[in-house]
Amino acid sequence: FMAGAQTPWRSIQAVIEDARKQPGKITYSTGGAYSGSHLPFAILTQAAGVDMLAIPYKGGGPSMLAVLTGEVSMTSQTPGVAHGYVSSGKIRALAHSGLQPLRNMPEVPSLRSLGYDAEFYLWAGFFAPRGVPEDILRKLGAATDRVMRSDAMRQASISSKTDLAYIGSD
DSSP: OEEETTSOOSSHHHHHHHHHHSTTTSEEEESSTTSTTTHHHHHHHHHHTOOOEEEEOSSHHHHHHHHHTTSSSEEOOOHHHHHHHHHHTSEEEOOBSSSSOOSSOTTSOBTGGGTOOOOOOOOOOOOOOTTOOHHHHHHHHHHHHHHHTSHHHHHHHHHTTOOOOOOOOO
């Protein structure tokens, strides 16, 4: 969860406090309804019992630009997207929706650590059409395991400032 540099907030608690005083007035951008930038706010506002105004954009780029230009007050983006803007001071990271500290921004608290019953993760998966033979699925799973556990993937995770949690192909 990030706030534009033009906003007064230095913590997610301050945002929640203002949202209680001004229901529906604090705006946040999303990459569209039910997107990975909309759902974390929906979860947070429900957990905190506040009303904030979602402004949908056509994707994450326009959503981020809306915060940078002051068109909206806040957004939610992945740490990899946020890191450069936070480092430059163009936005403030206020909280994140995972449980573990962020590797590249360990000072940013989780919502759970602040007492909010809220957690959200973006996830990705590989899918195959129905009827693919089991031996092919096992080969694909084994190849995916090798890639996801490789040094190259670990380095890609580090360089993109993206924390990965791989569950496996089982």
